Amino acid sequence: MFPVLQSELPFALVAGGGVLVLLVLFAGRVVLGGDVKYDDPEAQAAHEAAQGRDEGEAAPIGSVHDAVVTEIDDTSQGREAVVTVEGLVVFVDRDVPGTVGTGDTIRLKITSHSENAAHAMFVTRLD
Incomplete structure (x- = not known):
């Protein structure tokens, strides 16, 4: 049919x-x-x-940390690095020098928090 x-x-x-x-x-x-x-x-x-958890527990504002760079991004705002501190993703904003690359250890200072992440300023390269 x-x-x-x-x-x-x-x-x-x-x-x-x-x-x-x-x-x-x-x-x-x-x-x-x-x-x-x-x-x-x-x-x-x-x-x-x-x-x-509260982001402030892992990386309080003003605290200084040493961390390994897992990613570098060149943005219109400047060069940024991504690291992890105590399991928290941290964006090291705008002032990362061109001599820093993935795998380098840097010192950073936490400046603020956002949802599930923190932001920091670059202090120095350690290796």
């Missing part, structure tokens, strides 16, 4: 089943834990604990 519709029926069932599986996985992620970043349960627990 409708040969085209009958031949497309298995495809429609498979496609609909695939969409249903995706919806179930998404709903499970939202209900059970939200942001799963790590396969290792201990690493995931540490990540969640770090997300819930």
